[in-house]
Amino acid sequence: MSLKDVKHIVLVLSGKGGxxxxxxxxxxxLTLSLKGHSVxxxxxxxxxxxxxxxxxxxxxxxxxxxxxxxxxxxxxxxxGYGHTDGNxxxxxxxxxxxxxxxxxxxxxxxxxxxxxxxxxxxxxxxxAMVRQFLSDVLWGSLDYLLIDTPPGTSDEHISLVxxxxxxxxxxxxxxxxxxxxxxxxxxxxxxxxxNFCRKTGVKILGVIENMAGFVCPNCSxxxxxxxxxxxxxxxxxxxxxxMGSLPIDPMFIRLIEEGKRPVYPEGTVIDGRAMxxxxxxxxxxxxxxxxxxxxxxxxxxYPLFDGMVNQLLSKVEP
Ligand SMILES: Nc1ncnc2c1ncn2[C@@H]1O[C@H](COP(=O)(O)OP(=O)(O)O)[C@@H](O)[C@H]1O
Ligand code: SF4
Ligand SMILES: [Mg+2]
Numbered sequence: 001m002s003l004k005d006v007k008h009i010v011l012v013l014s015g016k017g018g019x020x021x022x023x024x025x026x027x028x029x030l031t032l033s034l035k036g037h038s039v040x041x042x043x044x045x046x047x048x049x050x051x052x053x054x055x056x057x058x059x060x061x062x063x064x065x066x067x068x069x070x071x072x073x074x075x076x077x078x079x080g081y082g083h084t085d086g087n088x089x090x091x092x093x094x095x096x097x098x099x100x101x102x103x104x105x106x107x108x109x110x111x112x113x114x115x116x117x118x119x120x121x122x123x124x125x126x127x128a129m130v131r132q133f134l135s136d137v138l139w140g141s142l143d144y145l146l147i148d149t150p151p152g153t154s155d156e157h158i159s160l161v162x163x164x165x166x167x168x169x170x171x172x173x174x175x176x177x178x179x180x181x182x183x184x185x186x187x188x189x190x191x192x193x194x195n196f197c198r199k200t201g202v203k204i205l206g207v208i209e210n211m212a213g214f215v216c217p218n219c220s221x222x223x224x225x226x227x228x229x230x231x232x233x234x235x236x237x238x239x240x241x242x243m244g245s246l247p248i249d250p251m252f253i254r255l256i257e258e259g260k261r262p263v264y265p266e267g268t269v270i271d272g273r274a275m276x277x278x279x280x281x282x283x284x285x286x287x288x289x290x291x292x293x294x295x296x297x298x299x300x301x302y303p304l305f306d307g308m309v310n311q312l313l314s315k316v317e318p
Contacts, residue, residue: 002068002134002135002136002137002138002139003134003135003139003145003167004007004169004174005139005140005141005142005171006139006141006144006145006172007014007142007143007144007273008143008144008145008172008174008316008317009144009145009147009164009168009172009173009174010028010144010145010146010147010174010175010176010177010205010312010316011147011149011161011164011175011176011177011202011212012024012025012028012146012147012148012149012176012177012179013149013176013177013178013179013193013196013197014151014178014179014180014189014193015151015152015153015180015189015190015192015193016151016152016189017047017048017151018181019151019179019180019181019210019211020181020210020211020246021045021148021151021179022043022045022051022054022148022178023054023150023210023252024049024177024208024246025041025043025051025054025146025147025148026041026051026054026055026256027296027301027302027305028146028177028305028308028309028312029041029103029144029146030103030212030292030293030296030302030305031302031305031306031308031309032101032143032144032146032307032309033075033100033101033102033103033293033311034100034293034296034297035101035309036099036101036143037101037144038077038101038102038103038141038143038144039101039102039103039104039142039143039144039145039146040071040103040104040105040106040137040139040142040145040146041055041103041104041105041106041107041145041146041147041148042106042107042133042134042137042145042146042147042148043105043107043108043109043148044104044108044130044133044147044148044149044150044160045108045148045149045150045151046108046126046129046130047107047150047151048109049108049112050104050109051107051109051148052072052105052107052109053109053256054109055074055105055292056259056292057072057074057105058109060072060110061110062106062110062111062253063278065138065274067138068135068136068137068138069106069136069137069138070138071101071104071105071106071137071138072104072105072106072110073103073137074103074104074105074115074292074293075100075102075103075174075291075292075293077099077100077102078099078100078101078153079099081236089204093281097221100293101143101295102141106137108133108280119198126156127156127159127160127163130159130160130161130163131163134163134164134167135167136256139143142157147164149161153192153193153195156193157196158196158199158200158272161196161200161202162200165200165201165202173202173203174203174205174315174316175197175202175203175205175316176197176202176203176204176205176238176259177205177206177208177243177312178190178193178194178197178204178206178207178208179207179208179210180193180207180208180210180231181209181210181211181212182209182211182212182230182231186271190207190234190238191238194238194240204240204241205241205243205244205312205315205316206235206240206241206243206308206312206315207231207234207235207240207241207242207243208231208243208244208245208246208308209230209231209242209244209245209246210245210246211246211247211248212231212245212246213245213247213248214247214249215247215248215249215250215251215264215268215270215300216265217264217265218265219265220264220266220267220268220269222264223247223265223268223270231244231245240312241311241315242291243308243311243312244304244307244308244311246301246304247300247301249262249299249301251263251264251299251300252299252301255292255295255296255299258288259288259292259295260284260287260288260295260299261276261286261287261289261290261298262275262276262289262295262298262299263275263276263277263287263298264276264277265277266301267285268300269301270300270303270304271303271304271307272303273303275298275300276298
């Protein structure tokens with residue numbers, strides 16, 4: 001049983017594609033790892049398996065072992081990371097003192113030669129693949145398995161969740177995080193997702209509103225003007241926990257696409273924390289040095305995820 005030693009399973013859901021489901025999955029994984037948890041990410045979004053790209057491991061291949069597939073490692077566990085990292089400032093050093101958990105991924109993207117192949121798959125083949133994904137990956141022992149699901153509330157979606165519920169024990173199924181955007185909220189796309197969870201008996205851990213506001217890469221003048229996306233109001237209306245809003249941060253995209261450590265204009269403050277400024281970061285090599293998980297701690301979205309992951313942990317491991 002591939003999920004036997006997985007403690008908690010969290011689904012990441014959205015009613016539509018392009019709202020940031022994979023970005024959120026990626027950042028939840030990085031932040032959980034930074035808190036010392038061992039994490040696996042399973043990408044069953046067969047419509048566009050983008051997890052390998054987010055973790056910068058697109059060219060990796062999954063190895064087949066006698067008992068199943070071996071997930072692709074992103075980084076190994078490290079103890080006392082906070083004490084050894086010369087780049088960490090004092091504030092981060094404390095948080096990281098417990099060390100970093102391992103992170104590994106499994107995605108259909110690894111098994112496809114050409115990304116375009118995914119779209120030609122039809123229903124039964126997809127369901128069979130999803131079942132195999134759930135049962136044949138050698139995760140080993142994990143604190144958290146995050147599952148990036150296909151967008152929507154279709155039959156295929158329901159069958160995926162049903163398959164999952166069969167593979168996992170009720171104790172393992174922590175619940176779902178729903179990702180939406182200010183635009184999507186208005187078309188009651190979230191409502192469908194909430195009904196979907198209620199229908200399939202999956203607990204809703206919270207709703208995240210993504211792309212509300214903007215972190216400008218040019219100056220800090222209007223960066224802190226977070227647009228009121230209505231996420232909080234919506235969550236109250238549907239009686240689900242609201243985890244928080246995330247702005248669009250071009251530095252996050254740059255980190256994913258170019259592997260460069262995020263840097264911000266002088267005076268950029270996010271959630272009470274001053275962001276690292278441009279300083280001497282024009283050297284390409286210096287900007288690219290380090291692991292993704294280390295560079296991510298400089299991203300404006302990290303303090304926001306840190307808060308959201310604390311909320312999540314308090315619900316999953318009270
Ligand atoms: N908060 C954000 N800041 C900057 N870029 C973002 C943010 N959220 C998502 N993106 C970008 O938007 C695009 C779509 O996001 P993605 O996570 O792939 O959506 P989905 O998985 O829901 O289809 C990606 O290129 C991603 O990097
Ligand atoms: S933060 Fe500065 S550069 Fe960016 S849009 Fe506002 S005024 Fe313009
Ligand atoms: Mg995606």
